[in-house]
Amino acid sequence: MTETVISSATKEVVIGFDRPFVMIGERINPTGRKLLAQEMKDGDFSRVEADAIAQVEAGAHMLDINAGIPLADEPALMAKAIMLVQSVTDVPLSIDSSIIEALEAGITAYEGKPLINSVTGEDEVLERVLPLVARSGAAVVAISNDETGISEDPDVRFTVAKKIVERAADHGIPAADVVVDPLVMPIGAMGTAGRQVFALVRRLRDELNVNTTCGASNVSFGLPNRHAITGTFLSMAIGAGMTSAIMNPMHAEVKRAVMGADVLAGHDPHCASWISEYRDPAAGGGARGARRGRSGRRRGATP
Amino acid sequence: MTETVISSATKEVVIGFDRPFVMIGERINPTGRKLLAQEMKDGDFSRVEADAIAQVEAGAHMLDINAGIPLADEPALMAKAIMLVQSVTDVPLSIDSSIIEALEAGITAYEGKPLINSVTGEDEVLERVLPLVARSGAAVVAISNDETGISEDPDVRFTVAKKIVERAADHGIPAADVVVDPLVMPIGAMGTAGRQVFALVRRLRDELNVNTTCGASNVSFGLPNRHAITGTFLSMAIGAGMTSAIMNPMHAEVKRAVMGADVLAGHDPHCASWISEYRDPAAGGGARGARRGRSGRRRGATP
Numbered sequence: 001m002t003e004t005v006i007s008s009a010t011k012e013v014v015i016g017f018d019r020p021f022v023m024i025g026e027r028i029n030p031t032g033r034k035l036l037a038q039e040m041k042d043g044d045f046s047r048v049e050a051d052a053i054a055q056v057e058a059g060a061h062m063l064d065i066n067a068g069i070p071l072a073d074e075p076a077l078m079a080k081a082i083m084l085v086q087s088v089t090d091v092p093l094s095i096d097s098s099i100i101e102a103l104e105a106g107i108t109a110y111e112g113k114p115l116i117n118s119v120t121g122e123d124e125v126l127e128r129v130l131p132l133v134a135r136s137g138a139a140v141v142a143i144s145n146d147e148t149g150i151s152e153d154p155d156v157r158f159t160v161a162k163k164i165v166e167r168a169a170d171h172g173i174p175a176a177d178v179v180v181d182p183l184v185m186p187i188g189a190m191g192t193a194g195r196q197v198f199a200l201v202r203r204l205r206d207e208l209n210v211n212t213t214c215g216a217s218n219v220s221f222g223l224p225n226r227h228a229i230t231g232t233f234l235s236m237a238i239g240a241g242m243t244s245a246i247m248n249p250m251h252a253e254v255k256r257a258v259m260g261a262d263v264l265a266g267h268d269p270h271c272a273s274w275i276s277e278y279r280d281p282a283a284g285g286g287a288r289g290a291r292r293g294r295s296g297r298r299r300g301a302t303p
Numbered sequence: 304m305t306e307t308v309i310s311s312a313t314k315e316v317v318i319g320f321d322r323p324f325v326m327i328g329e330r331i332n333p334t335g336r337k338l339l340a341q342e343m344k345d346g347d348f349s350r351v352e353a354d355a356i357a358q359v360e361a362g363a364h365m366l367d368i369n370a371g372i373p374l375a376d377e378p379a380l381m382a383k384a385i386m387l388v389q390s391v392t393d394v395p396l397s398i399d400s401s402i403i404e405a406l407e408a409g410i411t412a413y414e415g416k417p418l419i420n421s422v423t424g425e426d427e428v429l430e431r432v433l434p435l436v437a438r439s440g441a442a443v444v445a446i447s448n449d450e451t452g453i454s455e456d457p458d459v460r461f462t463v464a465k466k467i468v469e470r471a472a473d474h475g476i477p478a479a480d481v482v483v484d485p486l487v488m489p490i491g492a493m494g495t496a497g498r499q500v501f502a503l504v505r506r507l508r509d510e511l512n513v514n515t516t517c518g519a520s521n522v523s524f525g526l527p528n529r530h531a532i533t534g535t536f537l538s539m540a541i542g543a544g545m546t547s548a549i550m551n552p553m554h555a556e557v558k559r560a561v562m563g564a565d566v567l568a569g570h571d572p573h574c575a576s577w578i579s580e581y582r583d584p585a586a587g588g589g590a591r592g593a594r595r596g597r598s599g600r601r602r603g604a605t606p
Contacts, residue, residue, distance in 0.1 A: 187566055188574050194567030198542060219567075223574060225559070225581035232538045232563030239501060239539035256528070260535030263490055264497030264522075271491050271526060278528035 006092040009111040022244035025055030029066035066096040075105035082109040121146035121160035139177040186221035198240035205241040231257030309395040312414040325547035328358030332369035369399040378408035385412040424449035424463035442480040489524035501543035519550040534560030
């Protein structure tokens with residue numbers, strides 16, 4: 001019954017085995033988004049603001065914030081993005097960088113208990129990131145690769161995850177504050193990618209008692225009708241016990257697959273969230289958003 | 304590596320652990336279809352014919368045939384439906400009735416090795432249906448309820464399934480020819496319905512080594528946007544190891560959920576079926592049907 005509590009100044013989100021799946025909005029990430037990267041570099045954060053609001057409206061429980069732009073001052077951009085997003089939404093944030101100074105700048109700018117994304121199993125990374133996680137009382141995403149790269153052997157990935165959880169404990173970080181990312185490869189390139197993740201998620205849950213997350217969109221890279229693959233992957237991952245993902249809740253099919261899986265996993269009592277979201281086909285499944293008074297735009301349901 | 308082979312006069316379908324999921328078309332069933340029931344009773348089988356062709360075009364690998372109409376001559380209607388459907392499609396059939404005479408009439412009219420749907424764990428039913436299955440060399444759907452009804456306890460349902468498999472063996476029917484239906488209840492009425500089935504499917508596969516099936520549509524009864532729930536259920540059931548279902552492949556969302564789950568379970572090598580079905584968004588995902596030269600109508604993909 002592991003629960004990972006993440007918080008903003010005013011709001012708590014709990015990632016947990018018997019909880020609704022936690023959707024972490026993926027959009028605020030300049031990787032592969034040239035326009036966003038250029039704007040952020042130029043000090044224009046209007047798109048960051050709009051993406052934050054839109055993702056929360058679409059149902060994101062948390063937002064991932066990444067400011068990784070080559071040749072830019074990433075720590076300064078991260079701090080600015082974190083402050084801005086906190087000013088326009090109240091959801092807890094995931095501070096996403098491979099640069100320790102950017103993580104530090106993000107943590108300094110953040111009010112609450114963030115999710116730090118991420119630490120790998122590489123010794124050097126562990127020894128830089130874990131003290132920061134411990135000092136700030138944060139939770140951390142543990143990516144199951146190490147110096148040897150990403151193994152195709154799920155047993156190796158399990159062992160790396162176990163090592164990170166143990167090393168975190170050495171730093172006083174409880175297993176409940178380590179959210180393991182089993183690493184999702186594109187299914188088009190590796191036909192066993194799905195099965196590996198499902199088996200790994202089950203083991204991580206049953207044997208290490210940890211929550212799990214992943215960058216979900218990666219699974220459908222290169223395939224047609226890819227949101228359907230991403231959504232189906234998430235449904236199956238939830239069936240295997242996955243408890244959160246970094247994903248795009250603005251894709252109706254992806255969100256629907258998550259909400260449907262919550263119903264079928266027994267995490268949506270009386271199907272209340274599902275019914276609230278989809279009962280009015282004419283509203284395009286936007287009933288929940290509409291009741292919040294935020295938006296009347298169509299989303300969520302097929303016509 | 305259990306494989307259940309079902310055949311028509313010219314075609315074999317294999318339900319198996321490492322095979323693509325077998326979609327058994329559910330539409331030819333007058334239960335709840337007043338117009339179809341009246342037409343069949345009046346000797347008008349035009350809708351049966353149209354439904355058979357449409358379901359196979361939409362991707363059904365097999366068709367379920369049910370002729371259960373109150374106060375009608377069910378054995379005669381069953382025989383007629385079986386003969387007609389065999390004349391317009393070449394897929395193997397599931398002969399679906401709770402009346403032994405209708406099963407017998409269906410078997411007599413059928414060319415090939417059918418799936419007989421169904422036998423329950425009730426002693427009286429077992430002793431009537433199993434000899435028929437053995438005599439005709441058919442495979443059979445085993446429904447995991449007995450004299451005491453449908454238990455909410457998955458352990459009881461497992462025990463009933465085990466009893467049927469053992470009793471079938473006494474009649475010389477191998478476990479590979481028993482396809483267990485774990486019974487899917489509406490999730491809107493019973494919040495644990497999904498989890499129960501997923502756990503049961505895993506046990507049936509791991510401990511009894513049998514293939515599984517279900518009437519999938521039942522899970523979403525009473526809910527809005529129900530095809531999305533049915534599809535999500537099927538994705539998760541495939542993740543748990545289910546190998547076939549009686550379902551409606553004409554619902555694009557349901558079919559997509561099955562095909563996506565086949566990709567993610569590693570049952571669609573090189574994603575070939577997925578790519579073939581969905582690579583051309585303008586064709587609405589009907590590429591496969593279109594290449595068969597059967598239909599240009601839109602189906603399968605979101606715009």
